Amino acid sequence: MANLPNEVSRRRTFAIIAHPDAGKTTLTEKLLLFGGAIQLAGAVKARGEQRRARSDWMKVERERGISVTASVMSFEYRGCAFNLLDTPGHEDFSEDTYRTLTAVDSAVMVIDAAKGIESQTLKLFEACRLRDVPIVTFINKMDREGREPIDLLSEIEQQLALDVTPASWPIGMGKTFKGCFDLLRDRLFLFERGGKQDEAEIEIKGINDPALDSHLKPDEVARLREDVEMARGLMKSFDLQAYREGHLSPVYFGSAVNNFGVGELLAGLAEMAPPPRVQHTTTRDVAPTEEKATGFVFKIQANMDPKHRDRIAFFRLCSGQFQRGMKMLHVRSGKQINLHNPVVFLAQDREIAEEAFAGDILGIPNHGNLRIGDTLTEGEALQFTGIPSFAPEYLQSVRADDPLRAKHLGKALEQLAEEGAARVFRPEIGTDYIVGVVGALQFEVLADRIRTEYGLPVRFEPTSLHTARWVESDDAAALKSFLDETRASMAKDHNGDPVFLARNAWHLDRAQADHPKVKFLKVKEQP
Numbered sequence: 012m013a014n015l016p017n018e019v020s021r022r023r024t025f026a027i028i029a030h031p032d033a034g035k036t037t038l039t040e041k042l043l044l045f046g047g048a049i050q051l052a053g054a055v056k057a058r059g060e061q062r063r064a065r066s067d068w069m070k071v072e073r074e075r076g077i078s079v080t081a082s083v084m085s086f087e088y089r090g091c092a093f094n095l096l097d098t099p100g101h102e103d104f105s106e107d108t109y110r111t112l113t114a115v116d117s118a119v120m121v122i123d124a125a126k127g128i129e130s131q132t133l134k135l136f137e138a139c140r141l142r143d144v145p146i147v148t149f150i151n152k153m154d155r156e157g158r159e160p161i162d163l164l165s166e167i168e169q170q171l172a173l174d175v176t177p178a179s180w181p182i183g184m185g186k187t188f189k190g191c192f193d194l195l196r197d198r199l200f201l202f203e204r205g206g207k208q209d210e211a212e213i214e215i216k217g218i219n220d221p222a223l224d225s226h227l228k229p230d231e232v233a234r235l236r237e238d239v240e241m242a243r244g245l246m247k248s249f250d251l252q253a254y255r256e257g258h259l260s261p262v263y264f265g266s267a268v269n270n271f272g273v274g275e276l277l278a279g280l281a282e283m284a285p286p287p288r289v290q291h292t293t294t295r296d297v298a299p300t301e302e303k304a305t306g307f308v309f310k311i312q313a314n315m316d317p318k319h320r321d322r323i324a325f326f327r328l329c330s331g332q333f334q335r336g337m338k339m340l341h342v343r344s345g346k347q348i349n350l351h352n353p354v355v356f357l358a359q360d361r362e363i364a365e366e367a368f369a370g371d372i373l374g375i376p377n378h379g380n381l382r383i384g385d386t387l388t389e390g391e392a393l394q395f396t397g398i399p400s401f402a403p404e405y406l407q408s409v410r411a412d413d414p415l416r417a418k419h420l421g422k423a424l425e426q427l428a429e430e431g432a433a434r435v436f437r438p439e440i441g442t443d444y445i446v447g448v449v450g451a452l453q454f455e456v457l458a459d460r461i462r463t464e465y466g467l468p469v470r471f472e473p474t475s476l477h478t479a480r481w482v483e484s485d486d487a488a489a490l491k492s493f494l495d496e497t498r499a500s501m502a503k504d505h506n507g508d509p510v511f512l513a514r515n516a517w518h519l520d521r522a523q524a525d526h527p528k529v530k531f532l533k534v535k536e537q538p
């Protein structure tokens with residue numbers, strides 16, 4: 012039996028957040044390369060293309076060149092077991108991303124040195140802040156002309172209201188980029204274009220060590236010392252606790268495509284990033300080192316193979332140790348689930364998991380019995396909290412081209428709703444289904460999937476609906492009178508929970524004003 016506290020403390024489960032094009036894919040690939048999980052750079056993309064070539068259910072993904080699906084990659088580095096959760100970057104799929112962020116213990120925020128904070132960086136950062144996820148920043152593309160480092164740091168500080176501390180400091184930029192000085196570990200890293208993964212690190216005893224002069228030109232050394240002095244004067248110094256509480260972000264500079272700064276970033280994560288956190292449930296907090304295994308499902312992904320409707324539930328182990336063949340209690344249904352063949356995710360392949368520890372992510376194949384937000388335990392009736400569901404911003408009705416197959420459509424929609432791909436509402440009056448999504452592009456993806464996976468051509472049609480809100484109240488009588496009065500605007504979601512469908516902003520305001528005891532929720536916790 013492995014030593015549980017030891018296994019837990021060496022785990023680092025994290026995600027990369029970035030605005031599209033900042034270099035997330037490139038950095039992911041380099042991290043895997045450094046972690047020995049892949050042999051050749053280029054594999055992340057190649058694998059994506061191969062996958063796309065194999066299956067046609069994600070035509071939209073291929074046509075638009077965006078990544079709709081997220082995955083998990085595990086690798087080892089310097090004695091730590093890393094689990095990197097991929098977050099889809101396209102803004103249309105942010106709901107999946109938000110949920111993925113509930114399953115990580117820290118994040119790396121990638122910023123393009125020429126662009127600074129961009130719209131998607133901001134959104135994703137806000138999602139991290141909701142849970143005080145600790146963030147390490149990686150300023151990428153230093154091999155190109157970008158903005159002044161100090162400018163970038165103040166922008167992060169001001170726009171995100173987040174303290175920053177330089178973990179490394181760049182020497183020059185673009186054509187004159189020479190490397191970085193690691194301020195936390197007193198090392199000089201010299202930049203080499205197209206460099207290999209083992210960048211030479213030169214030990215230097217502090218920024219004033221004369222040894223620096225033998226590696227850099229006098230004006231470079233002078234500038235470096237001046238910059239660092241200024242940065243140290245302006246910024247906070249590193250404080251592990253402040254970082255782990257999500258209030259302070261250490262910032263690295265590098266160039267992912269040139270393998271530069273990646274090793275430092277990983278070493279930084281190994282040293283500073285938090286091991287699996289304590290997780291909250293409706294009844295008590297669960298520590299990762301508790302003997303009994305517990306965890307929750309944060310994402311469901313349909314099988315890539317259109318002929319099979321199996322789905323993979325992504326399960327974050329929150330405590331204890333998992334062993335293959337183990338039975339776990341599915342708390343929502345009260346049934347035991349036998350976990351024969353859950354998978355762990357290595358960069359290029361899936362592998363059957365023999366064992367796993369708190370912090371790890373398992374993929375559990377199932378036929379639809381697992382839903383987002385479900386808790387599994389070794390017997391205790393726990394329910395983990397904090398997995399959000401967002402009110403859709405686009406609502407359309409959907410019909411099967413062949414009316415005789417309406418029942419099949421119902422089944423398909425129900426499965427897609429459980430997967431979290433869309434919200435599906437059954438209005439109290441009428442027969443059409445209303446489908447709600449957070450990004451308009453999702454309707455195309457859904458129509459494509461329903462056609463290819465379920466063999467059902469369907470049509471989405473615009474509705475006069477504006478938005479949806481889950482409703483609840485502590486006052487049962489008030490809720491009942493609201494439901495009776497507004498029946499024509501009410502629907503049920505796939506869990507049977509009541510939802511108010513508003514025709515416009517005024518309609519929603521009016522309902523809220525008329526029914527002060529009813530809560531109209533934009534975000535609901537699963538399940």
Ligand code: G4P
Nearest residue numbers: 029030031032033034035036037151152155266267268269
């Ligand atoms: P994303 O996943 O965040 O969207 O970004 P991705 O890694 O795909 O990178 C976006 C572009 O930025 C790519 O160029 C990539 O090569 C480039 N890039 C990444 N890191 C660096 C860096 O450190 N320096 C420089 N100069 N460029 C970098 P592309 O032309 O869009 O694609 P590709 O054909 O080069 O793959």
